[in-house]
Structures are given as C-alpha cells and as structure tokens.
Amino acid sequence: MHADNSQDSAITAINITPLVDVALVLVIIFMITLPQMMEQAMKIRPTEQQVVAASSVSQPILVEISAKGISVEGKFVAEQELAPTLHKLIAQRKNGSVAVSAERGVSHGQVVTVLDQIMTAGAKEMNLLDPREVGHGPA
Template sequence: MARGGKKRRPMSEINVVPYIDVMLVLLIIFMVTAPMLMQGVKVDLPEASADPVENQDSEPLIVSVDSAGQLYLNLGANEKQVLTLATVKQRVSAVMRRSPDKPVLVWGDRAVPYGQVVTLMAALQEAGAPSVGLVTENPE
C-alpha cells in the first residue's frame, strides 16, 4: 500500500471510457452520412416485398432509368448525364473487365415500360454483368 493508506492504480492500466465515447460519436456520424453517399437520379421506385440481396463488399454499379426512359450511370464525373443504351453497355463492359464481381443494380422508375427495363437488363448481361438486380422500395 502507498503512503496514506490509499491503494494506487498501476500506470499500465488505460482508461477506455473516453475511447468508447469517441467511437459512439463516430458511429452516429457514419449513420447520418451513409444515406447521403447513395447518389443518383431521382426515380419513383416501384414497391415490392422481396428479400434483400446479400451484402456485397464493393460499391454497386447503378443504372437508373427515369420516367422518360432516359438512362444514367453512377460512374464518372457527371452522374446526371443522359446516356444511350450502347454507351451504358460499353461503360459497364469496361468496368466488368476490371472487376468481374462488381454488383450491377437497376433503378427503374415505375412509369417505365417493362420491355424497356428488360432490354436494359439484357444489354447489361451482354456487357458481362453476371447478375443484375432490381431496386424496389418496401411497401409500407
């Protein structure tokens, strides 16, 4: 025992309470900013109750189809640039050659004709995408 009858704590012990506080603050910051990182063209997604796809490590390649049937790709500097089907197919093909396991998702507006979405999905598979997912909203 130390002088004065007090028990001293060894200097090798680290007080972890401040580290836990910092970790919780960082967690809250990441939870708030994560939804803002998903960028793309605003589309009115159809509602469907489906199981979510398994969590992928890499960021997905997203092809958006707005209500007018215009195509957008979340790749490059200008994500709001309207692209043709041939351009989308060419760019997706280039990405698939570099990283063949990259997930490809289609954000299709509910007003887009079914045939147009099927044509897009077929073009994406021809470009080398092993599977193409459709993004929907959960019905409330």
C-alpha cells in the first residue's frame, strides 16, 4: 500500500511561464491599439452653430515690431501714430483683440512701449506671438 512519490511530485509542479508570456503579449497589443481606438472614438464634428460662431469671430489685429519699424496689419506706422491707428481698428472689430509679434533683436523697451500704446488704444485682449509663427526668426 505504499505509493510511488516520484509520479506525484511531477504532477504538482505547474509551469506558469506560458501564461505570463500570453498575458504580456496581450498587454503589448492593447498598448499599441488603444491610442488608435481612442483617436477614432474621439472624432467630434462641430455643429452648424459652432461653425457659424467660429466664422463670425474676427481675427486679431496684427502688430509686428521689426528693425525697420512698427507695422499694423502689414502697413508701417510711426510710433506716435500707433495708438490712434489701433484705436480706429479696435472700434471697427468686434473682439478688440491685438496680436503682437516682435522680431529677434528688437529691444525689450521698444516692445513694452508698443504694449503700453496698445493698452492705451483700448485693446480688450493682447496676445504675444512666437516670431516663428509670423515668419520672423529661424524655424
């Protein structure tokens, strides 16, 4: 009635390596496919009201400061005429927003002077642009 222990010990040892391999492969597959699935699931199309509202928003007034001088909407303006010119343009636009771009090498003092004149002209919002967005400086 004595049982052979050599066969019992072989049955009790379970190898979990294949289970771990399959689990890791599934994790990798989900990591690769999840961003693509999320991108497809998150495509939102704007409603007609949003499209109309976006088209009715006026663009900001572009003020560029370069070594040549100050330009408003592509036209060069003397520093003394900047505030009155901007005041007229701000009155014509709905949002009163002004975007400022300064070329590399322009002194900070000149930029601050222009910003002060923009505030004096009555701008409701001021944005500083990266010179690379407008075409100044290296990309």
